[in-house]
Amino acid sequence: MAEITLEDIIKPENLVYEKTRLMTDKELSYCPGCGHGTAHRITMEVIDELGLEENTIGVAPVGCSVLAYEFMNIDMTQAAHGRAPAVATGIKRVWPDKIVFTYQGDGDLAAIGTGETIHACNRGEKIVIIFINNGIYGMTGGQMAPTTLPGMKSSTSPYGRDVETMGNPLKITELVAQLPGTYFVTRQAVHTPAAVRKAKKAIRKAFENQRDNKPGVSFVEIVSNCNSGWKMTPIDANNWMVDNMFPFYPMGDIKVDGVMVK
Amino acid sequence: MGELKLMKGNEAMAEAAIRAGADAYFGYPITPQSEVIEYLMAEKPFERTGMVVLQAESEVAAINMVYGAGGSGKRVMTSSSSPGVSLKQEGLSYIAGSEIPCLYANVVRGGPGLGTIQPSQADYFQSVKGGGHGDYKQIVLAPASVQEMADFVKLGFDLAFKYRIAVLILSDGVIGQMMEKVELFDQVPRMTDAEIKEKYPWATTGKAKGTERRIITSLDLDSLKMEKHNHHLQAKYKLITENEVRFELIGCEDAEYVFVAYGSSARIAQKSMQLARKKGIKVGLLRLITLFPFPTKQIQTLCDQGIKGFLAVEMSAGQMVEDVQLSVNGRAKVAHYGRFGGIVHSPEEVELALEQILIGG
Ligand SMILES: Cc1ncc(C[n+]2csc(CCOP(=O)(O)OP(=O)(O)O)c2C)c(N)n1
Ligand code: SF4
Ligand SMILES: [Mg+2]
Numbered sequence: 001m002a003e004i005t006l007e008d009i010i011k012p013e014n015l016v017y018e019k020t021r022l023m024t025d026k027e028l029s030y031c032p033g034c035g036h037g038t039a040h041r042i043t044m045e046v047i048d049e050l051g052l053e054e055n056t057i058g059v060a061p062v063g064c065s066v067l068a069y070e071f072m073n074i075d076m077t078q079a080a081h082g083r084a085p086a087v088a089t090g091i092k093r094v095w096p097d098k099i100v101f102t103y104q105g106d107g108d109l110a111a112i113g114t115g116e117t118i119h120a121c122n123r124g125e126k127i128v129i130i131f132i133n134n135g136i137y138g139m140t141g142g143q144m145a146p147t148t149l150p151g152m153k154s155s156t157s158p159y160g161r162d163v164e165t166m167g168n169p170l171k172i173t174e175l176v177a178q179l180p181g182t183y184f185v186t187r188q189a190v191h192t193p194a195a196v197r198k199a200k201k202a203i204r205k206a207f208e209n210q211r212d213n214k215p216g217v218s219f220v221e222i223v224s225n226c227n228s229g230w231k232m233t234p235i236d237a238n239n240w241m242v243d244n245m246f247p248f249y250p251m252g253d254i255k256v257d258g259v260m261v262k
Numbered sequence: 263m264g265e266l267k268l269m270k271g272n273e274a275m276a277e278a279a280i281r282a283g284a285d286a287y288f289g290y291p292i293t294p295q296s297e298v299i300e301y302l303m304a305e306k307p308f309e310r311t312g313m314v315v316l317q318a319e320s321e322v323a324a325i326n327m328v329y330g331a332g333g334s335g336k337r338v339m340t341s342s343s344s345p346g347v348s349l350k351q352e353g354l355s356y357i358a359g360s361e362i363p364c365l366y367a368n369v370v371r372g373g374p375g376l377g378t379i380q381p382s383q384a385d386y387f388q389s390v391k392g393g394g395h396g397d398y399k400q401i402v403l404a405p406a407s408v409q410e411m412a413d414f415v416k417l418g419f420d421l422a423f424k425y426r427i428a429v430l431i432l433s434d435g436v437i438g439q440m441m442e443k444v445e446l447f448d449q450v451p452r453m454t455d456a457e458i459k460e461k462y463p464w465a466t467t468g469k470a471k472g473t474e475r476r477i478i479t480s481l482d483l484d485s486l487k488m489e490k491h492n493h494h495l496q497a498k499y500k501l502i503t504e505n506e507v508r509f510e511l512i513g514c515e516d517a518e519y520v521f522v523a524y525g526s527s528a529r530i531a532q533k534s535m536q537l538a539r540k541k542g543i544k545v546g547l548l549r550l551i552t553l554f555p556f557p558t559k560q561i562q563t564l565c566d567q568g569i570k571g572f573l574a575v576e577m578s579a580g581q582m583v584e585d586v587q588l589s590v591n592g593r594a595k596v597a598h599y600g601r602f603g604g605i606v607h608s609p610e611e612v613e614l615a616l617e618q619i620l621i622g623g
Contacts, residue, residue: 094334
């Protein structure tokens with residue numbers, strides 16, 4: 001039997017995984033184990049697979065993913081903290097044939113940018129919103145977010161979130177699902193290969209909706225970890241997320257094709 | 263000759279936006295400038311030229327819509343009045359940092375706070391010194407008539423795209439609300455998508471395969487690069503200062519004293535000038551058209567000419583007067599007169615101020 005060489009193995013038909021074509025070569029700035037990188041990757045894979053590279057304009061937020069434009073190899077605009085849905089509205093209204101999406105954290109989307117989020121959703125802007133909910137302000141060092149769970153510790157709720165004085169966590173995804181301007185609202189995660197596949201399917205559906213000119217916002221929440229902010233190892237953070245975040249922020253579709261399913 | 267119409271200043275500005283080939287207007291109602299969006303909604307430019315008009319949920323949202331659309335190479339505009347313009351400052355700072363061309367108007371009312379809906383010129387500092395954070399400038403045009411409310415829209419868009427900068431039409435409740443005859447310029451066609459892509463290669467219009475992507479951002483975590491970017495911005499502002507100063511000199515040839523004013527105060531000062539001249543006082547008027555860039559050189563030339571004193575006339579407690587002082591640099595007397603908080607000074611009181619505060623004071 002002839003010896004098997006590397007050349008025999010490295011063939012296109014044997015390819016099982018490759019670098020996402022629409023990600024740049026820039027090293028990701030995210031902490032190891034952080035969900036942001038995976039969420040970036042599947043978003044760019046979807047844009048690539050749908051052939052939308054030349055037609056898409058992304059809007060980066062202020063938060064850990066402020067540098068999303070360094071990693072996503074398409075035209076990008078960086079918005080002020082919380083204003084991404086307004087920026088995306090501006091672009092989409094003057095370039096209605098383009099695909100426009102925002103990528104935002106929970107502080108960005110559900111605290112400082114609540115007004116822009118609700119009104120873009122209520123107007124039914126034909127955009128995609130990708131919402132990374134890690135229950136904390138990752139970028140600024142782990143302060144309390146609008147999504148921080150009751151009792152959860154952060155640097156500004158060092159004894160745990162006291163809902164009496166600090167308010168309750170905001171389920172903004174359930175809230176926007178109630179608005180007539182949202183067309184597709186779903187909650188996903190990216191902590192296991194199975195979850196990544198599901199999340200990617202949801203993101204694909206969101207971009208297909210916009211490509212097909214469906215009326216309204218396609219809103220994809222991804223419940224994610226922030227191991228640095230939560231002060232846990234990546235594995236502990238994922239386990240904690242499953243045990244604590246998922247019961248409060250249940251997975252799955254909330255609204256599909258403009259119809260509530262939950 | 264263009265079409266003649268009797269219009270309010272705010273309406274003339276709105277009509278001019280359509281005719282200047284604007285792609286979009288995003289705004290939020292506030293007195294005394296709500297006629298801009300009301301006129302646009304009634305006029306349906308989406309049917310006339312394809313221009314988008316959208317009432318945003320706030321001035322914050324409106325300026326960020328301008329940021330997004332302007333960053334994608336389109337001609338976009340917003341307008342507001344003082345409290346709303348305060349809300350836009352964060353967005354304007356981002357627009358300066360990201361070098362986004364856009365046009366906006368402030369039809370100024372009295373402040374601070376909710377203040378009054380009556381006219382004022384108390385937003386001068388905010389307009390020319392940079393109301394938001396960071397080292398930045400914007401071009402500030404000060405119309406003194408309904409005609410200029412229309413003409414400065416076209417000029418403003420041209421300057422905005424020439425320098426990739428925000429251009430502000432700094433008006434006030436008098437100019438915005440009064441009706442005058444205006445000669446409207448002919449319709450300029452909106453640029454096609456292909457023209458935009460060709461002319462503005464920096465704009466986010468979708469990255470063609472095999473080309474470099476475009477990024478609109480004001481961020482650079484590398485401070486050395488950020489300093490370099492700031493140097494680039496400063497060089498641009500210097501170029502603007504060298505090339506874009508606009509003003510009007512009225513009766514300054516034989517003058518011993520000069521009123522310095524802009525907008526509605528300039529119209530009043532022109533009347534005061536006539537009153538003073540009847541009394542034998544040789545006074546002229548320097549009407550500022552650009553507030554940034556400021557006509558420093560022109561004021562120095564007037565000093566060379568032997569002007570004894572300058573009276574800054576403005577509806578504020580004294581803002582523009584500081585730039586007059588800096589320009590005069592001790593070579594002549596400088597004084598300020600102005601009513602404020604929503605009060606418009608009369609030509610008579612301005613003339614009296616010339617005699618009592620500048621000449622006699
Ligand atoms: C106007 C303004 N206020 C505050 C900040 C500081 N800041 C930057 S990011 C951030 C929170 C980001 O949290 P989130 O949106 O949840 O994103 P994450 O980093 O967790 O992904 C804050 C408060 C800012 N940049 N701008
Ligand atoms: S701080 Fe948190 S959200 Fe930010 S990169 Fe690190 S793990 Fe991710
Ligand atoms: Mg967060």
